[in-house]
Amino acid sequence: MKTSTIHVTRRPEQLVPDDNRVISRFFEMGPRRTKTTLDRVLRMTDAQVDDMLPRIWHRFSDRHNDIRSDLIQNFEQVAPHLPAGHRLSEDRKLIIGAYFTMEYSIEAAALFNPSMVMNPSQVDVPDGSVRFLMSLRATGEGHLSSIVFRRGVASAEGELQLDPPTRLAYSSRPVPDYLYNKDLFFRKLMEMKVYEEPVRMVLDELPDQFTQQQLNEVIAVQKYNPRTPRAYLTVFSDMTWLAQANYEVRFSSSAAPAEIVIFPATESERRGMEDLRLVRFTDDHGEAHYYGTYTAYDGSRILPMLLDTVDFHTFHISTLNGRYAKNKGMALFPRRIDGKYMMLSRHDGENIYLLQSTGIHFWHEAQKLLEPRYPWELVQLGNCGSPVETEAGWILLTHGVGPMRVYCIGAVLLDLHQPWKVIGRLRYPLLIPTELEREGYVPNVVYSCGAMAHNNLLIIPYAMSDSRTSFAVVRIDDLINELVNDGP
Secondary structure, three states: OOOOOOOOEEOOOOEOOOOOOEEEEEOOOOHHHHHHHHHHHHOOOHHHHHHHHHHHHHHHHHHOOOHHHHHHHHHHHHHHHOOOOOOOOHHHHHHHHHHOEEEEEOOOOEEEEEEEEEOOOOOOOOOOOEEEEEEEEEEOHHHOEEEEEEEEEEOOOOOEEEOOOOOOOEEOOOOOOOOEEHHHHHHHHHHOOOOHHHHHHHHOOOOOEEOHHHHHHHHHHHHOOOOOOOOHHHHHHHHHHHHHHOEEEEOOOOOOHHHEEEOOOOHHHOOEEEEEEEEEEEOOOOOEEEEEEEEEEOOOOEEEEEEEEOOOOEEEEEEOEOOOOOOOOOEEOOOOEOOEEEEEEOOOOOOEEEEEEOOOOEOOEEEEEEOOOOHHHOOEEEEOOOOEEEOOEEEEEEEEEOHHHOEEEEEEEEOOOOOOOEEEEOOOOOEOOOOOOOOOOOOOEEEOOOOEEEOOEEEEEEEEOOOEEEEEEEEHHHHHHHHHHHOO
8 A cells, every 4th residue: 555755763662561569449249159159258257358468469469559449349239138137357358359359451452542642741851852741542351441641852953762651550449429510410411412401400419519429318208219210210210321421530649650450440431431532632721731522432332522631640531422422532632713612523333523612521613634545545534632733733643543453643634723624635545554563453554542742743642453552753854744735
């Protein structure tokens, strides 16, 4: 396949899966096995417990930050299944927690689909260099995907130095005291087209900001009210689902980004959190905020989601709503344009659209921006992350799917002030899978979720066949010249 004439430097650095990086997670057994396992563990003698606990500490304490806390959390998750009246010692709680805990190797299968942004802190970075932060999709047993991070430094010449991965990995669970905004919650429920009367019946009993526990308590009262119509029960389930899908996770301020794992925490993402497109967003006051759009997958349905953080220790997770907030591959522009948020999408599965909105959670306006045109992209066309701002316009990396389901990376130049106007578009791919890149979990694929500009260089982290990650560098002025020459 013919490629663009632009000189692309493929870097030798690679990020490969590391099966030594594990987290602890709850071992779900189902109601029947949970009960029988609890019965068996409760029959263990004190001597057996005293013998087994030190063995667990010896084998697992250096593999986790606080394995004792993990075991207690998992014990509390099965405690409602215990027979009434049992008074358990701390050691007995710990051993029960151990039976309902498993290790999960977060990236044993793959480490891929990266995006790259400037790191929040640039302390102790050499002159002319920049510290970057990457998000990646880590995949382990059962092809279950989570979000992980890596850092490194890029020199003025595009040389890369990657920080080594950490041995310990920190996962977290949704915080129980997360506050929901009543007005936003109501709007999202109306977007879901649920019946308004039972929604108001519940929300009228709640303060302007409420917790999941408060919501559950009000719903419980309504559920057991004999005058509540049975048709309302589905609405109550929808309200509970929405609350669980919008949550917050917090990590210790001492945890480095490379140690953080954002693992599926809700029913809507129980089969994976896929392809985070991270962007450093600058607000109207010049303050930086980090957003990431990703796809939640429950095994049969996909749901577009938004992650946001300012410090990479507290992360807010929320659903994206609106007529055009669907399918995969939504990517946010790094700033508002004429007072509006801009988003790229592929909600029909084949073409790239430009969405506009006055609010970041709701997307109702869309116009087709690009459709497949060239042989290497005739199956489908999508974005490769948020566009990169330059004086000449927005550089948008795209992915196209052609014959034999080969994925290639292309590029488009959009007008800086009117991004629905296409200035230029490469006729041939910028990157195609080489012989060394085409083998993997999904063969013949190069794919990125977001590049970064630095010193007239576009640094493109990209996945190789859904298995591992590498980097390519191209001069921005060369790319723009080619885009302008190729025309729209």
